[in-house]
Amino acid sequence: xxxxxxxxxxxxxxxxxxxxxxxxxxxxxxxxxxxxxxxxxxxxxxxxxxxxxxxxxxxxxxxxxxxxxxxxxxxxxxxxxxxxxxxxxxxxxxxxxxxxxxxxxxxxxxxxxxxxxxxxxxxxxxxxxxxxxxxxxxxxxxxxxxxxxxxxxxxxxxxxxxxxxxxxxxxxxxxxxxxxxxxxxxxxxxxxxxxxxxxxxxxxxxxxxxxxxxxxxxxxxxxxxxxxxxxxxxxxxxxxxxxxxxxxxxxxxxxxxxxxxxxxxxxxxxxxxxxxxxxxxxxxxxxxxxxxxxxxxxxxxxxxxxxxxxxxxxxxxxxxxxxxxxxxxxxxxxxxxxxxxxxxxxxxxxxxxxxxxxxxxxxxxxxxxxxxxxxxxxxxxxxxxxxxxxxxxxxxxxxxxxxxxxxxxxxxxxxxxxxxxxxxxxxx
Amino acid sequence: xxxxxxxxxxxxxxxxxxxxxxxxxxxxxxxxxxxxxxxxxxxxxxxxxxxxxxxxxxxxxxxxxxxxxxxxxxxxxxxxxxxxxxxxxxxxxxxxxxxxxxxxxxxxxxxxxxxxxxxxxxxxxxxxxxxxxxxxxxxxxxxxxxxxxxxxxxxxxxxxxxxxxxxxxxxxxxxxxxxxxxxxxxxxxxxxxxxxxxxxxxxxxxxxxxxxxxxxxxxxxxxxxxxxxxxxxxxxxxxxxxxxxxxxxxxxxxxxxxxxxxxxxxxxxxxxxxxxxxxxxxxxxxxxxxxxxxxxxxxxxxxxxxxxxxxxxxxxxxxxxxxxxxxxxxxxxxxxxxxxxxxxxxxxxxxxxxxxxxxxxxxxxxxxxxxxxxxxxxxxxxxxxxxxxxxxxxxxxxxxxxxxxxxxxxxxxxxxxxxxxxxxxxxx
Numbered sequence: 001x002x003x004x005x006x007x008x009x010x011x012x013x014x015x016x017x018x019x020x021x022x023x024x025x026x027x028x029x030x031x032x033x034x035x036x037x038x039x040x041x042x043x044x045x046x047x048x049x050x051x052x053x054x055x056x057x058x059x060x061x062x063x064x065x066x067x068x069x070x071x072x073x074x075x076x077x078x079x080x081x082x083x084x085x086x087x088x089x090x091x092x093x094x095x096x097x098x099x100x101x102x103x104x105x106x107x108x109x110x111x112x113x114x115x116x117x118x119x120x121x122x123x124x125x126x127x128x129x130x131x132x133x134x135x136x137x138x139x140x141x142x143x144x145x146x147x148x149x150x151x152x153x154x155x156x157x158x159x160x161x162x163x164x165x166x167x168x169x170x171x172x173x174x175x176x177x178x179x180x181x182x183x184x185x186x187x188x189x190x191x192x193x194x195x196x197x198x199x200x201x202x203x204x205x206x207x208x209x210x211x212x213x214x215x216x217x218x219x220x221x222x223x224x225x226x227x228x229x230x231x232x233x234x235x236x237x238x239x240x241x242x243x244x245x246x247x248x249x250x251x252x253x254x255x256x257x258x259x260x261x262x263x264x265x266x267x268x269x270x271x272x273x274x275x276x277x278x279x280x281x282x283x284x285x286x287x288x289x290x291x292x293x294x295x296x297x298x299x300x301x302x303x304x305x306x307x308x309x310x311x312x313x314x315x316x317x318x319x320x321x322x323x324x325x326x327x328x329x330x331x332x333x334x335x336x337x338x339x340x341x342x343x344x345x346x347x348x349x350x351x352x353x354x355x356x357x358x359x360x361x362x363x364x365x366x367x368x369x370x371x372x373x374x375x376x377x378x379x380x381x382x383x384x385x386x387x388x389x390x391x392x393x394x395x396x397x398x399x400x401x402x403x404x405x406x407x408x409x410x411x412x413x414x415x416x417x418x419x420x421x422x423x424x425x426x427x428x
Numbered sequence: 429x430x431x432x433x434x435x436x437x438x439x440x441x442x443x444x445x446x447x448x449x450x451x452x453x454x455x456x457x458x459x460x461x462x463x464x465x466x467x468x469x470x471x472x473x474x475x476x477x478x479x480x481x482x483x484x485x486x487x488x489x490x491x492x493x494x495x496x497x498x499x500x501x502x503x504x505x506x507x508x509x510x511x512x513x514x515x516x517x518x519x520x521x522x523x524x525x526x527x528x529x530x531x532x533x534x535x536x537x538x539x540x541x542x543x544x545x546x547x548x549x550x551x552x553x554x555x556x557x558x559x560x561x562x563x564x565x566x567x568x569x570x571x572x573x574x575x576x577x578x579x580x581x582x583x584x585x586x587x588x589x590x591x592x593x594x595x596x597x598x599x600x601x602x603x604x605x606x607x608x609x610x611x612x613x614x615x616x617x618x619x620x621x622x623x624x625x626x627x628x629x630x631x632x633x634x635x636x637x638x639x640x641x642x643x644x645x646x647x648x649x650x651x652x653x654x655x656x657x658x659x660x661x662x663x664x665x666x667x668x669x670x671x672x673x674x675x676x677x678x679x680x681x682x683x684x685x686x687x688x689x690x691x692x693x694x695x696x697x698x699x700x701x702x703x704x705x706x707x708x709x710x711x712x713x714x715x716x717x718x719x720x721x722x723x724x725x726x727x728x729x730x731x732x733x734x735x736x737x738x739x740x741x742x743x744x745x746x747x748x749x750x751x752x753x754x755x756x757x758x759x760x761x762x763x764x765x766x767x768x769x770x771x772x773x774x775x776x777x778x779x780x781x782x783x784x785x786x787x788x789x790x791x792x793x794x795x796x797x798x799x800x801x802x803x804x805x806x807x808x809x810x811x812x813x814x815x816x817x818x819x820x821x822x823x824x825x826x827x828x829x830x831x832x833x834x835x836x837x838x839x840x841x842x843x844x845x846x847x848x849x850x851x852x853x854x855x856x
C-alpha cells in the first residue's frame with residue numbers, strides 16, 4: 001500500500017468545507033481510484049470557533065497558513081483563502097519552497113502572479129493545480145492542458161461569471177432593469193464583497209487570463225485583458241438584441257492575432273441559438289477551438305460548494321495519482337510574452353442611441369459612420385413617445401477603432417440625445 | 429533532454445492519417461508541451477500503395493500489426509484498425525505483453541474485452557488509453573476518470589452517434605421520413621459498413637458501456653446494455669414530440685439502481701430546451717452527473733479526421749508526460765460485477781397508435797392502461813382523414829414493465845390499427 005497523501009487545507013469557507021466533506025464521505029472511493037489514502041493533517045482559517053457544519057476535531061489547527069504550508073505532515077497545501085496577494089501568496093510560496101505541491105482555487109493570484117509562481121514551482125520540482133480557479137466544476141483546465149494538447153488552440157471563449165449571467169438572463173426573462181437585479185443578486189448573496197469584481201468583469205477576466213496562458217503558451221497577463229463590465233447594459237439593449245436573434249453575454253474571448261494576444265472580457269451579442277446564447281442563469285460555459293478538434297463546449301455550474309470542491313478534488317486526485325505537469329502546460333521559461341492586441345479582430349457591432357427628433361438627425365449619424373469607414377448592415381428607428389427617437393444600427397464587420405472614432409464624433413452631435421452604446425457581435 | 433516517445437501506428441484510415449498529420453505539423457509544439465519528442469517509428473495498414481495524402485516515407489512499414497506492436501523501437505502501439513477481435517485485439521495483447529502502452533480508438537474492443545485487457549495491462553504495468561473511442565473529439569474519458577474523480581457519479585448520459593442524430597434532426601428540419609434520410613446518410617458516407625452499428629444503436633452502446641465502467645467502477649458489460657435503434661421512429665413521432673416541447677434523441681443512459689446497473693441506449697424524448705434537446709446534426713454530447721459537481725455537459729464533434737485524431741493525440745501526450753492510470757480509473761480487480769437492471773427506473777412514456785374509428789375504441793385502450801397501473805397525463809386524438817385515428821398518450825411516471833404489459837394487450841385489440849409506439853421521456 002502506498003503512503004497516504006496528506007493535505008493541509010488553508011481556508012474553510014464554502015469551498016474548503018466542501019472539500020473536507022468529500023474527503024470524509026468518499027474516503028474509500030478516493031483510495032480505490034487513486035491508490036492512496038487521502039488524509040487531512042491540519043486546517044487553518046480565521047475563526048477557529050465558527051460552526052461550519054462539519055467536524056474538524058480530527059485535524060490539527062494552525063492559525064497561520066504559512067505554518068500550515070510547511071508542516072512536516074503536509075504533502076499538499078490546499079489554498080482556498082483567495083486574494084491575489086497576502087496570506088494566499090505567502091502560503092503558496094512557502095509550500096513550494098518546502099517541497100509541497102499546491103492546489104488552489106485562487107484565480108486572482110494565478111492571473112497576476114502566475115508566471116513567478118510557475119517558475120518557483122518548477123524550480124522546486126512541484127506543481128500548482130487550479131482547476132477550481134476557472135469555471136467552477138467544469139474540468140476545463142484539464143481539457144485544455146491535457147485532453148486537447150494535440151491542438152494548436154485558435155480561440156478560447158467563456159461565460160465565466162455566474163452572477164453576471166444571472167443578472168443578464170433575469171433582465172430578459174423578467175423585464176427588470178439592471179439596478180433591480182443587481183440588488184437582487186446582492187440580497188441572494190451572489191455578489192462578491194466588492195461587487196465590481198463580478199459585474200465589472202474582473203473576476204471573469206482573471207479566469208480568461210489563465211485560460212489564455214495555457215491555450216497560447218504565453219505568460220499570464222491579466223493587465224493585458226481589455227475589461228468592460230455589464231453595468232451599462234440596459235433592458236432596451238437586451239430586448240433589441242433578442243428581437244434580432246441575439247443574447248447579450250459577458251463573454252471572454254482570447255485569441256492570437258498578427259498583432260499579438262487578444263484578451264477581451266466584455267458584453268457581446270451572440271446568436272440566441274448558439275450554446276453560449278442558450279446559457280441561462282449561474283451556469284458557466286467554456287468554448288475551446290483548436291485546429292484539429294474544431295470546437296469543444298463545456299458547460300456546468302460555475303460556483304457553489306459542491307461543484308468547486310469537485311474541481312479541487314480532481315486536482316488532489318491527480319496529485320495522489322502522481323500526475324504533475326508544468327503549471328501552464330509547458331515549462332514556465334518557454335511561455336512567450338506576447339504584446340496585447342487591444343480592440344480585437346474586426347467584427348460587426350450593435351449600436352444604440354437616441355436621436356433628437358429633427359430632420360437630418362439620422363443623416364448626420366450615417367455620415368459619421370460612413371466617414372469612419374463603418375458600413376451599415378441594418379438600421380432602424382423605432383416607435384417612441386418621447387422627444388428623442390431610439391435608433392438601432394447593426395454594422396458590417398469593422399474595427400473597434402473605427403467604431404470608437406465614430407462614437408467620439410457622435411457624442412459631439414447636437415442631435416444625439418444619449419451616449420451611444422456599442423456592443424460587439426461575436427461570431428461563435 | 430528526455431528520450432523521444434516512439435509510436436507504432438496500426439491502421440491508416442481517416443484517423444490514422446489525421447494522427448500522422450498532427451505529429452508532423454506540430455512536432456515542436458508537442459515537444460514543448462510534453463517535454464519529449466513524439467516520433468513515429470513504423471506504420472502498418474492493409475494497402476501499402478494507397479495514396480493517403482501524407483508522406484509515410486520516413487517510417488518503417490510493417491504488414492503485420494502484431495509485428496509492429498512488438499518492435500524494439502516502439503514504445504506505444506497506436507491501434508486504429510477497429511473491430512472487437514482479430515488483428516486489433518491480437519496487436520493490443522502483443523503490445524502489452526511486450527511492455528508497450530496502447531492508445532486506441534476501438535470502442536468495440538474495449539466494450540467487449542475491456543476487463544481482460546485491463547487486467548493484462550496492469551499485470552504488465554502498462555496502460556491502455558482510449559479517449560477517441562467515445563464521442564470523438566470530446567475529452568470525456570479524461571473528464572470522467574480524472575477531472576471528476578472526487579465525485580460519486582450518479583448518472584451518465586450521451587448522444588454519441590452522430591449519424592443517428594443527423595438523421596433525427598434532419599427528419600424534423602426537412603420533414604423527410606426515416607428511409608429517405610437513411611439513404612442520404614449512406615450516400616454521404618456517414619454510415620458504417622454495417623449500418624445497423626449506427627442506426628441500430630450498437631456503436632453508441634459500445635461507448636455507453638465504456639463510460640459506465642468508469643463512472644460506476646464496474647466491469648465493462650456491453651451485453652448488459654439494453655439497445656434499441658432509431659429504425660422505427662416515424663416523422664409523425666418527431667412532429668408530435670416537437671409539438672409537446674420535446675425532441676427525440678438516440679440517448680444512452682447509465683445509472684446505478686438498487687437492482688443493479690442500468691444501461692440503456694434507446695430513442696427517448698428529451699425537453700427541446702435542454703442541452704441534449706438542442707443538439708443538432710453530427711455533434712455529440714456527454715452529460716455527467718455527480719454528487720458534488722451536479723451536472724457537466726460536454727459537446728463537440730463526434731467523428732471526423734481532426735477531432736478523432738485530436739483525442740488520440742491527447743492520449744499520446746499523456747503517455748509522453750508520464751500519465752498512466754488504471755484502464756477504467758481503478759484497478760481492474762476492484763471493478764465490480766453488477767447485475768444489469770433492465771428496463772430502467774420509472775419514467776413517463778410517450779405512446780402513439782392508430783385506432784379504428786369506432787365507438788369505444790379509446791375506452792378500450794384507456795382501460796388496458798388503467799389495468800396495467802399506467803396513469804395517463806395527457807391524451808389526444810387528432811385530426812385525420814383515414815379510417816383509423818392517430819392517438820397520442822403521455823403517461824405519468826411508470827415502469828417499462830407496465831408499459832410492455834399494456835402494449836402486449838393493446839396489440840391484441842381489434843381496434844388498434846397499427847403497432848403502438850412507446851418512447852421513454854427522459855428527465856434530463
